[in-house]
Amino acid sequence: MYTTSSVFLKTLAEANITHAFVNWGSDHPALLEDLERQRIEKGEAIPRIITCPNEMVALSCAQGYAQITGKPAAVFIHVDVGTQALGGAVHNVDRNRVPVLIYAGAAPFTFNGELPGSRNEFIFWLQDSLDQPNIVRQYMRMTAQINSGKNVNQVVMRALQTAQSDPPGPVYLWARREVMEEPLDESEFGDSSLNTRHWAPIDPATISPRTAANIAQALTYAKRPLIVTSYLGRRPDAVASLVELSERLSIPVYFSCPSSVSFPMEHPHFVGISYGMGENRWLREADVILVLDSDIPWIPVHNVPQSNARIFHIDIDVLKQNMGMFHIDAELVAKADCGLALKAIMEATDTNAIDKELITKRHQEIQTLHNDWIQGLVKAESSSLNSPIITLPLVTSTLRKLVPPKTLYLNEGISNYIPVWSHLRPSRVGSFFTSGASSLGWGLGAAIGAILGKAALPGTNENDFVALIVGDGSFLFGVPSSAYWIARRYDTPFLTVVLNNGGWRSPKLSMLGVHPTGMGSKAHSSHLSVTFGPESPDYSQIAVAAGGAWGRKITQPTEVEEALTEAIRVVREEKRCAVLDIVIEAL
Structure with missing residues (x-):
């Protein structure tokens, strides 16, 4: 027998969701039944089920999976209590912008046996919350209720499309037990496949030619330029472009509150790392600052740029719309894919306008200070032996x-x-x-x-x-x-x-x-x-x-x-x- 759960799992598999980190509960009988149907009929069940005795660990597993692959995994949890037990991991997947599909069951809405899955355990009265998705809604890119097996495939694909579009992040689907138990005939199950290419994430955007030219000109004529980034490294091609731009114009690169390798730390143009504390001389002395994919490029009570510094901010989430307050005094902000934006900036750079003598001198200065930083670390490591x-x-x-x-x-x-x-x-x-x-x-x-x-x-x-x-x-x-x-x-x-x-x-x-x-x-x-x-x-x-x-x-x-x-x-x-x-x- 096929049910809404059959189509739900089939759609995840067709969307290449390979793993589901799962904490089972009384709202999941139809899912457990269909997974066994798959094993009997096909010898294996997809997605692969990873049993997790704790929900926060399950969601942290999904985050690690997405960080290394760039692809979402699924997390199945149990009604309102399982949703609450996701805990701080909900904050992490939101702020780190990793795609995850979270599915939670919900208490049945019938209690006289009217439908398959009707209430038959005492806990369903206790777990029938007034607004279950509201527990996590402010952290989600999308929340949606599954209401029927007739369109569950569309709901799942819309959720995955949203989760993987910039800025990526978690989505939350939920369904009453009767809905996931809804019977479907063989033809309905067979016709449920969708062309996943028609549900692709939003194509990444770049900056306009005018913006690229403006930034390129500012960097070319800058005396003390600086690039600040935090999570550019989620896309390897973006890092390669940043290295190319840094080397072309001898621009130092600084990590502020980093979450990934956004520039090689052994590179002579890497000049430092901070989580906002301490003095940042690079920031204080810069005349042109390019901020790329950064939530916290500096903390104003500790460091601020010069009042006349020209600041440009490019980010996949430039307005930080899920934060209560965010602002930097940038003359230009652009919501764009930084990898594409960096390529546009390099294409707009007038190579004839580059002061090669200034570039060479700046490169030597940066390299000297980088080497001093490395030597300081080596000295600390050597002295630690004693x-x-x-x-x-x-x-x-x-x-x-x-x-x-x-x-x-x-x-x-x-x-x-x-x-x-x-x-x-x-x-x-x-x-x-x-x-x-x-x-x-x-x-x-x-x-x-x-x-x-x-x-x-x-x-x-x-x-x-x-x-x-x-x-x-x-x-x-x-x-x-x-x-x-x-x-x-x-x-x-x-x-x-x-x-x-x-x-x-x-x-x-x-x-x-x-x-x-x-x-x-x-x-x-x-x-x-x-x-x-x-x-x-x-x-x-x-x-x-x-x-x-x-x-x-x-x-x-x-x-x-x-x-x-x-x-x-x-x-x-x-x-x-x-x-x-x-x-x-x-x-």
Whole structure:
């Protein structure tokens, strides 16, 4: 027998949705029934079902999958409570602009057995919320109710079209149980296929010739130009174009609150990274600034450009329409694909107007300062060898030395974001990601999703090893008991390096940012309720218990290299997760 659920799953498969990260509930009988029908009739069910004992981990898996492949996965969750349990991952997929299709069932609307799927359990009265999609609506690109099997294929394709159009992001579909149980005859099922080419995402837009010429002229005649970006790296071709423009005009490139490799950090024109704090001399001295795909190019209370600086902002989401407040003083803003825009700017550049002497001089200055930055990092790494405590430069430099060349790094170090970026210095596009947002707990699920993604879509990336660097607070938010069970069940081994400083450093830093000499500045961290002591968990053993991982706690600098070597061997040879709980300087 075919039902609305049959067409729903068939449409996902035809749209090349290969994976569904699932937390089943009482609203899903028709889906479970049709998946078994597929297995009996065809020997397999599509999409592949990944059972997730926690909804936030499921959505984090889908985010990691999308970050590595650029393609959406599906997440199936249970009525209002499952929707709520998606938690902070909803914020992450929205702010990081990754496409995901979320489907939730809903309580039946009949209770006398009038229709298949009518209420037959007590929980359906409790789970019948007044406006279920409103739980997540403000974070979604689209919410829609499935009302019939007759057009569920169109609803699904419209949702996927929306999720993948700029700015991409999550969509939320929901349906009452009776609707998903609606019987369909064989002809209706057979006629339900759609031409997916007719539901393609919106074609990316570029900037106008006039805008390209305006920006090209400003950059050509600038004395101290600067390019700032955060997430340009989601499209590799855009990074290649940025490198070409930077080299043509000797323009330094700066990362502000980055979420991906948007420019090779080993390139001599890469000049720095910031999450808004500290002095940014490049920004303060620039006379022309080009902002590309950035939510937070600077924080005004810490840094502002010169009052006469010319600022141009190009972004797939230039107005940040899902933010309550956003503004930079740009003379020109353009909603466009930055890869196409950069090509247009280069085409509009008058090569005869380029002051080659100025370009050469600027290149030499930038390269000198870049080399100084590198040498500072190398010095910190060398001095860490003699430190009595384990330092972050020691951990990251040792990790960089030991991991395979084609390693995918996931960084959820939070208060250690910048040193992790800096000491690992990724230069390969698609080799380094953060959550791109602020809800902690992304990394564990993202590692699983990334591994499944690269296996499902070979050729989409060159990563053959995954290393997650995570703070101890973020590790706990990631629901390790669920995440490592999933990793074991679905053969997705990865290395986890827990930077264990004994608690949450970021709240303390926030307090000091507002009250630098207040009473809290003199208090011990334990008094501020931001520590996990006096006896912190052994994080590695949580993973061992939950998913058969290899785990070890490290407290001495002399242990770091040997422990990392063994952990990498376990992941590569034994094909199971390895977790190092590395105790660094305490709060």
